[in-house]
Amino acid sequence: HPECRREVVRAADLYGSTERIIQAIRESPPGSKWAIGTEINLVNRLARLYPDKASHSLSPFQCLCSTMYRIKPAYLLWVLDNLAAGRIVNRITVDQETAAQAKIALDRMLEI
Known part of the structure; x- marks a missing residue:
């Protein structure tokens, strides 16, 4: 996600908005593996929506996005x-x- 630190974004194979992340995983082939640097609930949602693709958070200790919960x-x-x-x-x-x-x-x- 572009909100990650600049060095993380530069090292990524792909980065983009939330919608871009969703699109990339949706359009990827079955069996593909993804390490995702964004809010943990999106990672969990992608894992549920696309069980044929491996979606993992870059940080197992990631904080939840408190501002997202206010909406x-x-x-x-x-x-x-x-x-x-x-x-x-x-x-x-x-x-x-x-x-x-x-x-x-x-x-x-x-x-x-």
């Missing part, structure tokens, strides 16, 4: 209710350069 319908509803009431909760601010790069990434995602 639940009830939490999203709470944020939207607050926005509708004119309250901004959990605001994140970044410098202008980071904001400009983030906007490019968001625009590209929304184009898809």
